[in-house]
Amino acid sequence: xxxxxxxxxxxxxxxxxxxxxxxxxxxxxxxxxxxxxxxxxxxxxxxxxxxxxxxxxxxxxxxxxxxxxxxxxxxxxxxxxxxxxxxxxxxxxxxxxxxxxxxxxxxxxxxxxxxxxxxxx
Amino acid sequence: xxxxxxxxxxxxxxxxxxxxxxxxxxxxxxxxxxxxxxxxxxxxxxxxxxxxxxxxxxxxxxxxxxxxxxxxxxxxxxxxxxxxxxxxxxxxxxxxxxxxxxxxxxxxxxxxxxxxxxxxxxxxxxxxxxxxxxxxxxxxxxxxxxxxxxxxxxxxxxxxxxxxxxxxxxx
Numbered sequence: 001x002x003x004x005x006x007x008x009x010x011x012x013x014x015x016x017x018x019x020x021x022x023x024x025x026x027x028x029x030x031x032x033x034x035x036x037x038x039x040x041x042x043x044x045x046x047x048x049x050x051x052x053x054x055x056x057x058x059x060x061x062x063x064x065x066x067x068x069x070x071x072x073x074x075x076x077x078x079x080x081x082x083x084x085x086x087x088x089x090x091x092x093x094x095x096x097x098x099x100x101x102x103x104x105x106x107x108x109x110x111x112x113x114x115x116x117x118x119x120x121x
Numbered sequence: 122x123x124x125x126x127x128x129x130x131x132x133x134x135x136x137x138x139x140x141x142x143x144x145x146x147x148x149x150x151x152x153x154x155x156x157x158x159x160x161x162x163x164x165x166x167x168x169x170x171x172x173x174x175x176x177x178x179x180x181x182x183x184x185x186x187x188x189x190x191x192x193x194x195x196x197x198x199x200x201x202x203x204x205x206x207x208x209x210x211x212x213x214x215x216x217x218x219x220x221x222x223x224x225x226x227x228x229x230x231x232x233x234x235x236x237x238x239x240x241x242x243x244x245x246x247x248x249x250x251x252x253x254x255x256x257x258x259x260x261x262x263x264x265x266x267x268x269x270x271x272x273x274x275x276x277x278x279x280x281x282x283x284x285x286x287x288x289x290x291x292x
């Protein structure tokens with residue numbers, strides 16, 4: 001750019017930046033912008049609250065559903081523990097039974113073998 | 122950034138932002154639309170503001186210029202310089218240079234106004250200005266050269282008139 005053009009270029013730039021900096025917004029428009037920001041802020045807070053509530057309701061519904069499916073009285077689809085124990089054989093199930101019925105008895109003896117003394121079956 | 126602090130920072134910039142949008146769009150109603158859109162976008166994107174509050178003026182100006190360009194293309198019309206706009210642009214204008222520039226813009230047309238506004242107020246490069254306005258870089262250069270030449274003539278005329286006034290006022 002030629003020096004004369006550069007001078008004009010800088011002059012235009014300075015003049016327009018000064019003109020823009022001196023700009024003011026009418027009070028009603030300024031207030032309208034303020035209201036717009038407050039509205040967006042409140043809307044955001046409401047959305048977050050709604051999302052939290054929805055999450056809590058979904059979690060509660062999932063919990064109740066799981067309780068229902070796990071409850072034998074309500075026709076559970078999951079077999080009860082007694083049923084599993086009655087229809088099983090072997091030391092592993094006996095161990096489970098012992099833990100369930102005699103929690104005070106140590107599960108393993110000193111030799112590290114399973115202690116099946118208190119088992120019912 | 123909370124809403125109160127955002128509003129405080131916005132109030133410092135709003136007048137300048139409005140004038141930049143006005144210079145690009147050439148209509149007070151469109152400038153107001155662009156400013157509202159820019160404020161909405163800035164509020165939604167405030168988490169992306171890097172450099173904390175010191176960067177706010179440049180950041181929000183960039184959003185506003187982009188909103189103004191979008192609006193310019195969405196309206197898909199060339200907005201002639203509204204004769205009523207010139208007094209609005211010159212309202213409370215103390216700078217004689219700015220007065221001359223807006224008179225020049227009124228004389229040259231909307232294409233020149235957009236180039237001048239983006240170049241000097243939006244801090245766009247020649248290439249960015251060309252891309253934003255969907256015109257060749259050569260057109261941007263030629264419009265700026267024409268504006269420079271014409272403004273130089275106007276300044277010389279004004280200075281000559283000023284000298285005449287001084288000479289005639291002397292006893």
